[in-house]
Amino acid sequence: MRHLLDFRFIEAVMRAGSIRKAADDMNITASALNRRIQRFEEEFGSQIFERLPRGVRLNPAGELIMQHYRSQQSDLRRVQSQVADLAGERRGHVSIACSQALSPYFLPAQIADYRRSHPGVTFSVNIRDRAAAEADLSSFRSDLALVLEPIHLVDFEVLMAVPQVVHVVMRVDHPLASQSEVRLRNCLDHPHILPTSAYAVRHMIEAALSGTSRRVNPVIESDSFDFMRHYVENENVLAFQIPIGLRLPRESGLVSRPIATRDLPPGSLILGQMRGRTLPIASAKFANAMIAALQRFAD
Amino acid sequence: MRHLLDFRFIEAVMRAGSIRKAADDMNITASALNRRIQRFEEEFGSQIFERLPRGVRLNPAGELIMQHYRSQQSDLRRVQSQVADLAGERRGHVSIACSQALSPYFLPAQIADYRRSHPGVTFSVNIRDRAAAEADLSSFRSDLALVLEPIHLVDFEVLMAVPQVVHVVMRVDHPLASQSEVRLRNCLDHPHILPTSAYAVRHMIEAALSGTSRRVNPVIESDSFDFMRHYVENENVLAFQIPIGLRLPRESGLVSRPIATRDLPPGSLILGQMRGRTLPIASAKFANAMIAALQRFAD
DNA sequence: CTGACCGGTGCCGAAAATGCACCGCTTTTG
DNA sequence: CAAAAGCGGTGCATTTTCGGCACCGGTCAG
Numbered sequence: 001m002r003h004l005l006d007f008r009f010i011e012a013v014m015r016a017g018s019i020r021k022a023a024d025d026m027n028i029t030a031s032a033l034n035r036r037i038q039r040f041e042e043e044f045g046s047q048i049f050e051r052l053p054r055g056v057r058l059n060p061a062g063e064l065i066m067q068h069y070r071s072q073q074s075d076l077r078r079v080q081s082q083v084a085d086l087a088g089e090r091r092g093h094v095s096i097a098c099s100q101a102l103s104p105y106f107l108p109a110q111i112a113d114y115r116r117s118h119p120g121v122t123f124s125v126n127i128r129d130r131a132a133a134e135a136d137l138s139s140f141r142s143d144l145a146l147v148l149e150p151i152h153l154v155d156f157e158v159l160m161a162v163p164q165v166v167h168v169v170m171r172v173d174h175p176l177a178s179q180s181e182v183r184l185r186n187c188l189d190h191p192h193i194l195p196t197s198a199y200a201v202r203h204m205i206e207a208a209l210s211g212t213s214r215r216v217n218p219v220i221e222s223d224s225f226d227f228m229r230h231y232v233e234n235e236n237v238l239a240f241q242i243p244i245g246l247r248l249p250r251e252s253g254l255v256s257r258p259i260a261t262r263d264l265p266p267g268s269l270i271l272g273q274m275r276g277r278t279l280p281i282a283s284a285k286f287a288n289a290m291i292a293a294l295q296r297f298a299d
Numbered sequence: 300m301r302h303l304l305d306f307r308f309i310e311a312v313m314r315a316g317s318i319r320k321a322a323d324d325m326n327i328t329a330s331a332l333n334r335r336i337q338r339f340e341e342e343f344g345s346q347i348f349e350r351l352p353r354g355v356r357l358n359p360a361g362e363l364i365m366q367h368y369r370s371q372q373s374d375l376r377r378v379q380s381q382v383a384d385l386a387g388e389r390r391g392h393v394s395i396a397c398s399q400a401l402s403p404y405f406l407p408a409q410i411a412d413y414r415r416s417h418p419g420v421t422f423s424v425n426i427r428d429r430a431a432a433e434a435d436l437s438s439f440r441s442d443l444a445l446v447l448e449p450i451h452l453v454d455f456e457v458l459m460a461v462p463q464v465v466h467v468v469m470r471v472d473h474p475l476a477s478q479s480e481v482r483l484r485n486c487l488d489h490p491h492i493l494p495t496s497a498y499a500v501r502h503m504i505e506a507a508l509s510g511t512s513r514r515v516n517p518v519i520e521s522d523s524f525d526f527m528r529h530y531v532e533n534e535n536v537l538a539f540q541i542p543i544g545l546r547l548p549r550e551s552g553l554v555s556r557p558i559a560t561r562d563l564p565p566g567s568l569i570l571g572q573m574r575g576r577t578l579p580i581a582s583a584k585f586a587n588a589m590i591a592a593l594q595r596f597a598d
Numbered sequence: 599c600t601g602a603c604c605g606g607t608g609c610c611g612a613a614a615a616t617g618c619a620c621c622g623c624t625t626t627t628g
Numbered sequence: 629c630a631a632a633a634g635c636g637g638t639g640c641a642t643t644t645t646c647g648g649c650a651c652c653g654g655t656c657a658g
Contacts, residue, residue, distance in 0.1 A: 003302040032647045053655045061382040068378045083345050083360040086422045331616050
């Protein structure tokens, strides 16, 4: 690195014991080297070489300078190696803002899978509603966002989108469980619970009802899909969730059924970044891995 | 020092958020600065800035570079101070981050005393809350920190610790003024004012109450102990402060009483530096002087 | 004394850095 | 939708810096 050039010359002079010999070693003229030394001493504020009749020798200040140089050198090597690791994606950090639906199954599996091949990469996962996720992107708090039906799409650059049909979650003994697809209005006829209006599922359902006379009438509102999932086990109500956030084993006593898409158009689960931004290597690579996984999920 | 020039420019760009603004700040043209950045990135082997539509922003490699720069800067200052000491001139600079309680009496007295015997030594005093003080240490903005109850990050090295019993400050006509030691719960029964939660005194009181049903209920919250001290003169409320920050002459009309230590354990006033760092001569010597003074204070 | 070797300096040309004008692009503004 | 304003980046002429050459004064070995 060029900014350490003076130190390299100083080191050469120290080793050679004279400016002329060092100049010879470094393939420059003695006068040029001499001036470098003098200029350095002047701006450092003190001599670093003792002038002897037969050459020069480091004085105590010079010893300190050399010590400083070595520490500087080693720290720079450390930085460069860290950066190299960063670029080689053996190391790095990925920050991602995502909807709650991704938190139980999809994202843990994705990250674990990625980390099996890139154990040096670390992650920040922030659960955000769709407004906050985009805010995180534009304030650089997150590199990536994986959100259902984001709001603005202005600062938001879509990397991948997969449709998600909203499902209704209920106990197996619920009357609607016998149907393979349920109508939205039938859901509203039964007690149901809904996320708060900050969440896309609520927004989608209300948008679908906007042209009709029906309105939602939730017995419980919550900002936690996890809570709502588990509440269904305790009271025979209907909850809503998208398939990527669902995994209902037989022993859970719960089932999910898709809502007819003519009642409720599928929402888009969108992976995005801040528009125009060049992502860190690790984040870009992880985004590619997720795109592939979402592709498989959509099929 | 000229060899750190590139870093100074990089720092300017980081702060300004754009090359053009930084060029303006540094009194060169944008093209020259632009080329400097590009040349640096080329010889460093990796980009340092993300290019955004509205400017540039440090990327992770750039963060590492800046960290490297700060450490180099501080180490160079150390070397120069050691050299100055070598040359027999007692010069140097001490930068210290401290809690507000130190600002009225202890630190001015300490510094004035030190400067009587070392008039060539200059000082920077930065009042910081306990989180910011440690941040200053690790970013090399301060050599020393003198803080009540620091958060104890890993890279904080304790040089000296003295216990400080929290005192309650009130007017002489306050009902509690007749007691030589007051119970914390009695304080809460009277109108009281408190520092914001960034400060250790607030944190200690809330921690002491955490196992109880009592809560603080301050009529005023402030980040200025000086303001709070003087507010007590205007309304008959209780304020809190540690003894090192207190000196209440009779004519002030105020008195202070210790809070029972079984209610509120004493906090530790801690002098510390960044772990593993070799301080400049001036700072190390001043630290020793302060250690002696704190020792006397504790007795 | 002499020649070899040393650090240091004046001068001049080469090289590097800078300033200026301008490009292509995006965002903001009217 | 067009104009204006900012942004990073680039070609070119100019200025500044740096290196090479010749040379000086001093020390020292033989």
